[in-house]
Amino acid sequence: MMKLRHKNKKPSKGSKGCKKVSWSHHQPAKQNGKKAASRVASAPQFVHSNDRANWDTELKKKREEVLQELNMFPQLDDESTRKAYYKEFRKVVEYSDVILEVLDARDPLGCRCFQMEEAVLRAEGNKKLVLVLNKIDLVPKEVVEKWLDYLRNELPAVAFKASTQHQVKNLSRRSVSVEQASESLLKSKACFGAENLMRVLGNYCRLGEVRTHIRVGVVGLPNVGKSSLINSLKRSRACSVGAVPGVTKFMQEVYLDKFIRLLDAPGIVPGPNSEVGTILRNCIHVQKLGDPVTPVETILQRCNLEEISNYYGVSGFQTTEHFLTAVAHRLGKKKKGGIYSQEQAAKAVLADWVSGKISFYTLPPATHTLPAHLSAEIVKEMTEVFDIEDTEQANEDTMECLATGESDELLGDVDPREMEIKWLHSPMMKIADAMENKTTVYKIGDLTGYCTNPNRHQMGWAKRNVDHRPRNDSTVDVCPVDRRPMLQRIMETDPLQQGQALASALKNKKKMQKRTDKLASKLSDTMMSVLDLSGNADDSAGD
Ligand SMILES: Nc1nc2c(ncn2[C@@H]2O[C@H](COP(=O)(O)OP(=O)(O)OP(=O)(O)O)[C@@H](O)[C@H]2O)c(=O)[nH]1
Secondary structure (H helix, E strand, O other), rough: OOOOOOOOOOOOOOOOOOOOOOHHHHHOOOOOEEEEEOOOOOOEEEEEHHOOOOOOOOHHHHHHHHHHEEEEEEEOOOHHHHHHHHHHHHHHHOOOOOOEEEOOOOOOOOOOOOHHHHHHOHHHHHOEEEEEEEEEEHOHHHHHHHHHHHOOOOEEEEOOOOOOOOOOOOOOOOOOOOOOOOOHHHHHHOOHHHHHHHHHHHHHHHHHOOOOEEEEEEEEEOOOHHHHHHHHHHHOOOOOOOOOOOOOOOOOOEEEOOOOOEOOOOOOOOOOOOOHHHHHHHOOOOOOHHHHHHHHHHHHHOOOOOHHHHHHHHOOOOOOOHHHHHHHHHHOEEOOOOEEEEHHHHHHHHHHHHHHOOOOOOEEEOOOOOOOOOOHHHHHHHHHOOOOOHHHHHHHHHHHHHHHHHOHHHHHOOOOHHHHHHHHHHHHHHHHHHHHOEEEEEOOEEEEEEEEEEOOOOOOHHHHHOOOOOOOOOOOOOOOOOOOHHHHHHHHOOHHHHHHHHHHHHHHHHHEEEEEEEHHHHHHHHHHHHHHHHHHHHHHHHO
16 A cells, blocks of 8 residues: 555645536545545645655656656557557467466456456467456455455456565565565565465466476556566566556566466557546556546545545645646646646656556455356366365465565575575574474484474475376375475475475474574573572572
8 A cells, every 4th residue: 555654634624616526526425534525625735844855856756767667668559559469468378378367456357358368268278267466565455355255256366466676686686684674675575475376376287287387378457567476476587577558568488497487478458448447557658648637537536535635745625626736736847837737747646656656446346247258167167277275275375474574585585505504503493393392303414403394284295296297197196294304305396386385494484483582582581580589599598
């Protein structure tokens, strides 16, 4: 969600006499117990504060960067671009076994493309579809849950938050260590849900007895985060990412590992039926819009007015025009003759919308009806082929991790060998383990180590160890619980599952560290109380 940088300023109560059409009736009737209309004032009030100046400069700079970038890319509503992109999309479908349709969690239905889904389901080769609900960090958890509940009636859906690290750096290497990184840094930039998505693809390989590799096409509207998702899975900068639509222009193939190849596609641009909808879904370049004011009107209908007032430091507006004049004033957007420019302000607001700075979200419809292109058989087939029950619990875990800032992408920062050595040499760990007596003792060469036995959920690979290499028989191996060293087991396991296994190992490590710390403080408390007791004893002896 958008972070508010300034405290709420209550707008003054004002007149109701504005003649222009007001959008305030589109807002929820009450916010913070007051009618939205009661916040409306006759004239814009500007927030004046010194610390605002720096923020304004920063905001202006960023907005100019976005607008500059916007100018560098083609007009996506242009017919020839649309056709060229569609051709690329067809190629992706043709080459893929599984299609991931990336949706923006803020408006999943709005960016879902039924024609595209139909094309996938009709294509030769029995292709499978998975919905990826991306940008879950921009939406309250309850809303994500509601959408997952809704979407699972149709297709497998995976909750995801792509890494949004500074894209120039290799995503897998952070300049701060996991321990040093603040929770907010981890929360804001790390990836969540990669483990689950890999699990879903792994399930498909396992249940479909895939012998070589699969191709996974990543499709969706422009700017929904397709490239960010691929980069997060790849943990390196495989594809270019940008806060503007149309960064990806051609199909690109990315080797995730031996068994999975990802295909990045340019965004699908919907037809020209609803221009406002298309703009708001980031499919049209803001800078080139003839009428930027109408989409801002729609934004104001969808957003929380209080948040938007605080974001721009303006309040007391009653109409879109009123709001835009106030924003133009704040941002210093003037036309010739010194008149504040509503158009320029509207483009600035739209640039903020496109780059996700203005928060909003939609709720799923109250009742569910199956879209015409999906039948009960298709839903059943998709559910089975991806082992969806497994995924639903994992979606819960993803959201739990997002809430606590515990990302599966953190693995990228940890060298497994380093992890092993730290792990093996921690004396406190031995005490903790010995005390709790729930661990396996193991040896690598001269080193002795301890690890907790993985549970079923943490170590899916221990339950069923699938060999994906071509073989004569097609049975799935079921292994007994493996008691060899953790890392050795991980390295020997199916590469598709290694990320997941390492994630679990890292989680275990963290848990053990917590336990160790707890134990250490317990020990120190005990020692302190022993010392206190001796002190008391001395005192009493003295008495
Ligand atoms: N907050 C947040 N931002 C995201 C997330 N995923 C992507 N973004 C941002 O959304 C913008 C678009 O991301 P891209 O990965 O370029 O989107 P795309 O779908 O590949 O875009 P095209 O190449 O235009 O089709 C970038 O500014 C990303 O940083 C996410 O999970 N959370």
